[in-house]
Amino acid sequence: MRFFKVFLAAFLAFVAFSLLCLFIVVFMIGKALSSSEKVAIAPNGVLVLETGQTYNEQKLVNPLGALMNNEPGEVPGLFQTVRLINNAAGDDNIKGIYLKVNGNPNGFASTEELRNAILRFRKSKKFVVAYGEVMDQNAYYLASAADKVYLNPKGGVDFTGFASQVMFLKGTLDKLEIKPEIFYCGKFKSATEPLRETQMTEANRIQTTQFLGELYGNFLTGISSTRSIDTATLHGYANENLIQEPADALKYKLVDGLKYDDEVVAELKSKTGVKGDDKVNLVTLGKYNSGTELSPGSGEGRIAIIYAQGDIIGGESDRDNTIASENYIREIRKVREDKDIKAIVFRVNSGGGSALASEVIWRELSLAKKVKPVVVSMGDYAASGGYYISCMADSIFAEPNTLTGSIGVFGVMFNMQDFFKNKVGVTFDAVKTAPYADLGSVGRPLNEAEKRFIQNGVDSTYASFKSRVAAGRKLNLAVVDSIAQGHVWSGIQAKELGLVDRIGGINEALACAARLAKISEYRLREYPEVKDPLSKLMKTFGADVSAKLVKKELGVNYDMYQQIKEVQQLHGDIQARMPFKYNF
Known part of the structure; x- marks a missing residue:
């Protein structure tokens, strides 16, 4: 009996101490903020x-x-x-x-x-x-x-000039006896190249040379205008390593x-x-x-800026810099149904992700476009799924050095049977009620019929993607097919091809949205709403600390670590994703 009294007293003391600490943390955060x-x-x-x-x-x-x-x-x-x-x-x-x-x-x-x-x-x-x-x-x-x-x-x-280097994982996968089974549409769709090649394909080399040249040209032009040195001279500095x-x-x-x-x-x-x-x-x-208290603007009209940054995924997520379809359906619908909001600026900074999640977000934006103007402002990337969720807009703005396009899709399944058997001694067996009940298992290779099923799904998704672009950009489907194929374009190239309307940033997109809504004065509203500081602290403290520790430990190799993590997420879902993030 004495043991339980001591235990209960200790437990109550622990609870009281924890509540006191929580109160102090909340108070200090509130005071600091x-x-x-x-x-x-x-x-x-x-x-x-x-x-x-x-x-x-x-x-x-x-x-x-x-x-x-x-x-x-x-x-x-x-x-x-x-x-x-x-x-x-x-x-x-x-x-x-x-x-x-x-x-x-x-x-x-x-x-x-x-x-x-x-x-x-x-x-x-x-x-x-x-x-x-x-x-x-x-x-x-x-x-x-x-x-x-x-x-x-x-x-x-x-x-010294720009260079783009891609890390290829095929040799590592071969050594581990992991066999990626890859399905894709578009000869320039190079997102799966690190898994199936040991160097760039000729198509990828061509597209990378093209957009890298555009980015470098913009770099030289900008410096030329402020330093009063002509671009040829600047180019010469790099060529001769002066x-x-x-x-x-x-x-x-x-x-x-x-x-x-x-x-x-x-x-x-x-x-x-x-x-x-x-x-x-x-x-x-x-x-x-x-x-500083920034003016929200004036007038009765409202323009909403919806920020969409990061990977596009299905469902819900509390993570920053993630475009979760369920979260964004709610945000877009809320803005669509708000009669005070006269126009939407959708700010996209994404290399894509889930093709299905991209379609779901595209649908909600299309519904919004029926009742009020929707203008897209592109950031560093608005490619593949990032372009999918942009193509329906009334007008699209990009910076000259935005990377966009990459209209194409792919799917990856990993056959890890030999890895498990030969490297770690694990084997698999199964009982099925139908021939394809275990389709997608990493414990066996796909058969020919299953490969056809998956390729058909990839082909169908690609066709839908191109049809969305053709309708949104008012282009012939044959024209879209010729500039799609997974090809990555710079903002300048995209404008010439009709994938983008104008070169400009958020301010220019806002001005366009106001013109389309026929309002001269407006107030800004920003979405998604920023999370409550305390709940954010509780949800992300451990993850933030872990990420910072890993980043500090790996240093310049952190991007490589991130790329390997992304590979793990590719299995199964059809992806509308640009090639892994370019390193310049």
Whole structure:
């Protein structure tokens, strides 16, 4: 009896302690988040933008950062950052921008949006100073928008041109005796090449050369316009590998000076009139976001921005950067049925995923289009399934360096019979009530009839995909077939082919949506709604910590790890997915 009394007392004490800890955590998070909303921006400030920050499409609530008081409680999204830069141009408390260049993990189109925002900021006659120790090409492209670009005297600028490298897994699968059984439509549909080839097919090499050339051309043109160096000369720098030392970057006018951090800070002091030992009022993006109330717009009309970023999957999901069909059906339907919302801007940044989930989202957007204008704004990727969910729009905008198209589908089944038998000593046997009851089992190969079934399904899905594009883009089906075949296109190429209507970003898409809705003034509403900070903390704490630990441990090999994980998810479902993420 005494044992149970002690046990009960200990248990109750544990429960009380847990509740107390939970209360303290909730209180601290609430205090941190609420305090971040009361930041005052002091006069004579310099807005600090870090090129090394990842800008997701939609803002992220960061309760752990707020709790530890070393990060902002809210990480602005890409469009939110663009709006903050636009706001800073007219903010008397902000005298200029300090662009800290330390890598750039963002895609080409996202970088283009940020770069254009900085160029617009410069029209206010305020300064933009960029400084970095080592600048990769994507970071330098962003830095080149500044009116002054400084490099550490012992640093470096990468200016060697673009390359796209694909990792092929066929040799590994052969060694493991894993046999992928692959079904696809479209000679350019190269998503399965890493599983069935040891190098690029000729078709893939052709398409990659084409769009890589377009991306590189845009890169050179952008730098040429701000550094006043013609594109042929810039191309020559890369061809001859002329930029090897910091002095080379200065000699060939890629940078305006070689300076250390303290010298750059001294220049910022001079530009803002700071005297003596007083510090420059450096305002981080997070702080400026906390202290700035962006106008939602005016007027009675509303325009909804629906952000769709990440892999397209069926069902529901609580994960960030995932386009789960059930989640998006609800969001789109809610916006469609809201009579105050006059138009929709659907922001797509996705290389695709499940073909069925893409069809389901396409259907819901098609219903929305019947009652109000739908305009698509493409981000870094809007390819395969990402294009599937875009093709029905009234108008489509892409950046010149968006990767889109990839109209094609595939399916993969893995026969792991020999792997299990010869590598780990596992064998399989089964009892069936019908001949195909175990179709899809990894424990045996497919027979010829089953292969025909799966290929028929892939062919049917591909035909549906092309018909959606033909109807949405008002193109002849034969024309669609000629530009489909799984071919990946740049935004510029896509516009020439009729897959995209205009070159531009979110602002241009919003202006178009307003014109189509016949409204001159409007307020913005953003979807999906950002998750409650506490529930997000509870659901994602373990996953976030694990992901960060893995990423830190693997470093540059993290992308390879992600690619292998993606392979595991391909088994069974018909996929409308572009080739694995390109590395440039």
